[in-house]
Amino acid sequence: MPVQYISAFTVVLEVLSRFWPVWIALLIVMGASFAYKKKLALYGQLFDSGVGIVGVGICLFWLFTAIFAASISPFDPLAQVPIMKDVLPGAIEPQSGLTYLFGGDKLARDVFSRMVYGSQIVLIIAPAATGFALMVGITLGLPAGYYGGKIDTVLSFLANLVLAFPVILLFYLLVTPGIMDTPIPYGMAGVFFLFPIIFFSVLFWTRYKNRPDRLYILLGITLIVGGWIYLGLVFDKDPLKIVHIDPNQLNIFVAVVFASSPGVFRIVRGLVMDIKTRDYVAAAQTRGESPWYIMLWEILPNARGPLIVDACLRIGYTTILLGTLGYFGLGLAPESPDWGTAIKDASRLLRSFIHPALPPTIALMSFVLGLNLLADSLREQSMKD
Amino acid sequence: MLSFVIRRLGTMALTMLCLTIIVFFLINLDPNLKKLAISQTEMHTSAEQLESWLAEHGYRQNFFVRYGQWLGVMPKQPVTDPATGKPVQRFSFCNDPVVPTFSGVLQGDFGCSTKFKTAVASKLFPALSATGILMFWVLAVMVPISLLIGILAGMREGSRTDRVLSVASIASTATPEYVSGVIFTVIFASWLGWLNGSAASASQGITFYNFTLPVMTLAIYGIGYIARMTRASMVEVMTQQYIRTARLKGLSFGSVVVKHALRNALIAPFTVIMLQFPWLLTGVVIVEVMFRYQGFGYTLVEAAGNNDIDLLLGCSLVSVFIVLITQLISDVGYAFLNPRIRVQ
Numbered sequence: 001m002p003v004q005y006i007s008a009f010t011v012v013l014e015v016l017s018r019f020w021p022v023w024i025a026l027l028i029v030m031g032a033s034f035a036y037k038k039k040l041a042l043y044g045q046l047f048d049s050g051v052g053i054v055g056v057g058i059c060l061f062w063l064f065t066a067i068f069a070a071s072i073s074p075f076d077p078l079a080q081v082p083i084m085k086d087v088l089p090g091a092i093e094p095q096s097g098l099t100y101l102f103g104g105d106k107l108a109r110d111v112f113s114r115m116v117y118g119s120q121i122v123l124i125i126a127p128a129a130t131g132f133a134l135m136v137g138i139t140l141g142l143p144a145g146y147y148g149g150k151i152d153t154v155l156s157f158l159a160n161l162v163l164a165f166p167v168i169l170l171f172y173l174l175v176t177p178g179i180m181d182t183p184i185p186y187g188m189a190g191v192f193f194l195f196p197i198i199f200f201s202v203l204f205w206t207r208y209k210n211r212p213d214r215l216y217i218l219l220g221i222t223l224i225v226g227g228w229i230y231l232g233l234v235f236d237k238d239p240l241k242i243v244h245i246d247p248n249q250l251n252i253f254v255a256v257v258f259a260s261s262p263g264v265f266r267i268v269r270g271l272v273m274d275i276k277t278r279d280y281v282a283a284a285q286t287r288g289e290s291p292w293y294i295m296l297w298e299i300l301p302n303a304r305g306p307l308i309v310d311a312c313l314r315i316g317y318t319t320i321l322l323g324t325l326g327y328f329g330l331g332l333a334p335e336s337p338d339w340g341t342a343i344k345d346a347s348r349l350l351r352s353f354i355h356p357a358l359p360p361t362i363a364l365m366s367f368v369l370g371l372n373l374l375a376d377s378l379r380e381q382s383m384k385d
Numbered sequence: 386m387l388s389f390v391i392r393r394l395g396t397m398a399l400t401m402l403c404l405t406i407i408v409f410f411l412i413n414l415d416p417n418l419k420k421l422a423i424s425q426t427e428m429h430t431s432a433e434q435l436e437s438w439l440a441e442h443g444y445r446q447n448f449f450v451r452y453g454q455w456l457g458v459m460p461k462q463p464v465t466d467p468a469t470g471k472p473v474q475r476f477s478f479c480n481d482p483v484v485p486t487f488s489g490v491l492q493g494d495f496g497c498s499t500k501f502k503t504a505v506a507s508k509l510f511p512a513l514s515a516t517g518i519l520m521f522w523v524l525a526v527m528v529p530i531s532l533l534i535g536i537l538a539g540m541r542e543g544s545r546t547d548r549v550l551s552v553a554s555i556a557s558t559a560t561p562e563y564v565s566g567v568i569f570t571v572i573f574a575s576w577l578g579w580l581n582g583s584a585a586s587a588s589q590g591i592t593f594y595n596f597t598l599p600v601m602t603l604a605i606y607g608i609g610y611i612a613r614m615t616r617a618s619m620v621e622v623m624t625q626q627y628i629r630t631a632r633l634k635g636l637s638f639g640s641v642v643v644k645h646a647l648r649n650a651l652i653a654p655f656t657v658i659m660l661q662f663p664w665l666l667t668g669v670v671i672v673e674v675m676f677r678y679q680g681f682g683y684t685l686v687e688a689a690g691n692n693d694i695d696l697l698l699g700c701s702l703v704s705v706f707i708v709l710i711t712q713l714i715s716d717v718g719y720a721f722l723n724p725r726i727r728v729q
Contacts, residue, residue, distance in 0.1 A: 161403055172689035324671065340563070
């Protein structure tokens with residue numbers, strides 16, 4: 001039985017209508033942001049420029065796509081329907097009557113559903129890894145910039161050591177199936193995931209050490225929540241079985257954090273060295289505040305502008321790194337729907353079929369573009385102040 | 386200046402030493418050695434045979450002894466043939482010594498590639514020269530285009546040209562090589578048929594037909610970044626007092642840009658271009674794999690995929706060396722180009 005096709009125009013309409021939960025959510029959020037933009041500080045100012053609106057729009061689009069992936073995608077991203085092998089966009093799957101909107105790949109899976117589900121993987125790992133990299137970079141960069149001297153020399157040397165590695169070599173060494181038999185990824189995860197707990201504990205301790213009522217609550221929350229997530233992520237021993245991460249995902253996660261935290265470290269260090277010469281830092285020193293109080297409550301809030309911009313760019317960069325990992329088939333499972341793996345699979349067959357290659361490439365490019373536009377307009381807005 | 390360079394060279398040597406130890410440690414993890422043994426012996430070998438292969442070829446010696454041998458501060462031992470009891474070459478395909486000799490990286494011996502069955506040097510250096518050709522063309526395309534875009538955009542901040550070019554450069558930084566490579570191949574090779582989607586034939590002779598796509602793909606990611614840095618630097622220079630003075634003196638806008646602004650605006654991009662090399666190195670790996678061009682990146686992937694210990698160490702040494710030396714050149718060059726820093 002030959003496969004039936006729908007016309008190109010219907011494909012476009014169908015794609016647009018499949019994204020309906022995203023459009024509704026976008027409409028609500030963007031509308032609300034527009035209405036209250038005066039009250040939303042920096043985020044509200046983004047809506048003053050076209051570039052900012054486009055950036056926020058693209059990022060939110062992919063965020064909602066990841067959230068509503070299950071209702072957007074018509075098929076299971078891993079399901080194979082043999083007669084749909086390599087079909088062109090718009091082919092109708094005879095059993096369910098649903099359409100392979102962007103065609104089928106060489107294993108007869110729906111390219112559209114895979115693209116939609118791929119956004120989930122990217123939007124979970126990239127921001128989370130960036131968050132951890134920020135924590136590591138900030139916690140180490142603050143003392144390096146503030147104290148200078150030996151601690152700075154040692155930490156900068158280590159950061160430069162990691163930065164001197166070509167990223168791809170680092171990944172080939174750190175993300176191999178063999179390394180999961182050794183304790184190295186778990187050891188590294190154990191160290192990296194400790195940083196957020198240390199960061200928040202010190203943050204609350206320095207601020208509230210004279211107000212035990214507040215301090216004990218905040219410290220308790222930090223230690224319990226942090227310890228719980230720590231147990232789940234590093235040892236996979238979450239007593240409630242909620243926090244769980246696959247060993248190979250943990251491996252990727254650790255490698256990405258490892259590769260991008262020295263960059264954050266350098267930026268934070270530079271910012272601190274600049275800010276610590278300001279008058280309000282001198283005032284705090286004269287008041288007799290502890291060094292960590294000055295770092296966390298005087299310097300860090302004043303470094304937030306460049307850090308937020310850097311975080312946006314870094315999420316984009318992490319997305320590119322994840323794609324690179326997928327492209328070289330490192331870490332992620334071979335059938336995983338993430339964009340890098342999909343690009344790898346499709347680019348091998350470009351001579352015969354081009355349709356499986358385009359959706360993941362355009363998805364990845366547009367998401368990174370959205371983040372870069374967002375970062376650019378954030379930078380412009382924060383420079384205006 | 387001289388003491389600065391010497392100190393930097395010292396740090397560089399220390400960094401390379403640390404990095405090679407880390408790489409050496411990671412490639413010699415037990416699972417990786419097992420993988421190597423499996424790929425080097427016949428199919429269906431038992432665990433004991435794998436173990437004896439590893440021991441016979443000297444992989445079970447002390448870690449530091451082996452690192453010292455690789456580095457050339459410890460003598461390389463020949464292996465003993467179990468049948469005759471005489472010392473034989475460790476790997477017959479690359480003239481290993483039969484008497485203990487100091488033969489490591491410091492003596493110029495990069496070791497033996499188990500994947501390509503040849504000496505590392507005879508595989509690595511042709512690959513490097515192939516990549517050098519690629520890099521040359523990439524830089525020849527990337528640098529002029531990105532500087533031009535940056536200068537045009539930064540010349541009049543906030544103008545329509547500026548905004549269009551800025552968005553274009555942001556878009557190009559959002560396009561990693563594996564994305565632009567696929568898109569360019571689809572457009573220029575599949576639809577238009579103008580260019581070849583594979584650069585495998587470029588090893589025999591470079592033509593416009595087989596070499597344009599890899600060069601374009603590799604250049605596009607860097608263009609946006611350098612252009613943005615050039616723009617930022619140009620914008621800053623254009624607000625300086627001396628530019629206003631030159632304008633008020635009655636010089637035309639074009640001659641102010643070319644004679645006064647350009648020289649000062651190009652100092653920062655020089656540093657940025659130099660620091661692009663580590664990024665280009667990753668790009669080279671992707672592009673060479675994608676377009677099947679047998680250069681350094683291709684060799685690195687083959688070495689890593691097959692756990693070819695000596696070849697991978699050679700590759701990492703070369704890439705780390707490139708990264709560090711470009712950092713050094715960028716620092717020294719910056720001081721050289723900028724008289725204000727040179728004096729200090």
